[in-house]
Amino acid sequence: MSGSEKKIPNHIAIIMDGNGRWAKKRGLPRTMGHRAGAKSLKKILTHAGELGVKHLTVYAFSTENWKRPQKEVDTLMKLFKEYLKNEKNTMMKNGVRLMVSGKKEGVNKELLEEIEKTEKLTKDNTRITLNIAFNYGGRSEIVDAVNKIIKDGIAEITEESFSKYLYSDIPDPELLIRTSGELRISNFLLWQIAYTEIYVTDLAWPDFNEAELEKALNTYMKRERRFGGLINEK
Numbered sequence: 108m109s110g111s112e113k114k115i116p117n118h119i120a121i122i123m124d125g126n127g128r129w130a131k132k133r134g135l136p137r138t139m140g141h142r143a144g145a146k147s148l149k150k151i152l153t154h155a156g157e158l159g160v161k162h163l164t165v166y167a168f169s170t171e172n173w174k175r176p177q178k179e180v181d182t183l184m185k186l187f188k189e190y191l192k193n194e195k196n197t198m199m200k201n202g203v204r205l206m207v208s209g210k211k212e213g214v215n216k217e218l219l220e221e222i223e224k225t226e227k228l229t230k231d232n233t234r235i236t237l238n239i240a241f242n243y244g245g246r247s248e249i250v251d252a253v254n255k256i257i258k259d260g261i262a263e264i265t266e267e268s269f270s271k272y273l274y275s276d277i278p279d280p281e282l283l284i285r286t287s288g289e290l291r292i293s294n295f296l297l298w299q300i301a302y303t304e305i306y307v308t309d310l311a312w313p314d315f316n317e318a319e320l321e322k323a324l325n326t327y328m329k330r331e332r333r334f335g336g337l338i339n340e341k
């Protein structure tokens with residue numbers, strides 16, 4: 108293993124799955140699972156910042172999540188707005204820059220305003236970027252990028268120039284964590300995860316805590332990242 112594999116990842120992406128099952132197991136409404144999930148996010152963001160992670164991307168609402176009952180969709184919108192309002196000061200204190208990746212269509216005006224306000228307020232913070240994927244789909248992101256390229260009249264692109272047309276220009280994640288055991292990508296960061304290491308835990312997102320994050324990081328740091336090359340290549 109070379110030295111670089113031992114480093115804390117610069118960018119971690121998380122599929123925060125299992126809120127609904129967590130709540131059901133406790134006889135609670137699914138919305139309570141999402142509330143507990145928001146608390147987990149707060150803890151993990153703080154700890155990731157303390158460990159030196161520079162970017163954290165979390166999947167909070169997919170373009171497919173509109174199919175859920177209206178009440179649950181409304182709760183997720185409300186929770187996001189509350190999260191931004193309540194966490195603003197902590198973000199400023201902890202050097203968190205907020206970014207939101209996804210489509211604006213369908214998202215209510217008050218939430219969009221809160222997002223814009225928080226992005227503006229935190230734009231000069233440099234300790235860690237919290238990139239919330241909201242109304243996000245990996246295929247939509249790629250199609251939107253292609254449409255922007257066509258609009259710009261670009262005739263030829265490279266992988267590097269294509270990346271610049273994606274929703275955010277943060278570097279690709281080295282580690283993707285998925286909670287709650289499913290072994291799929293669910294339309295998350297399709298372009299960016301080409302060489303990302305994947306870590307899946309059976310724990311539901313509300314049960315994922317600081318110690319579990321460290322466990323995921325320790326597993327990642329033991330992995331051999333080869334990027335299509337050979338082990339021990341000189």
Ligand code: FPP
Nearest residue numbers: 123124125126127128141144145167187190
């Ligand atoms: C997946 O669990 C989770 C979501 C669709 C929403 C994630 C939202 C949060 C963690 C709340 C915090 C969010 C913000 C924006 C601050 P699921 O509901 O699919 O769980 P299940 O598979 O057990 O039903």
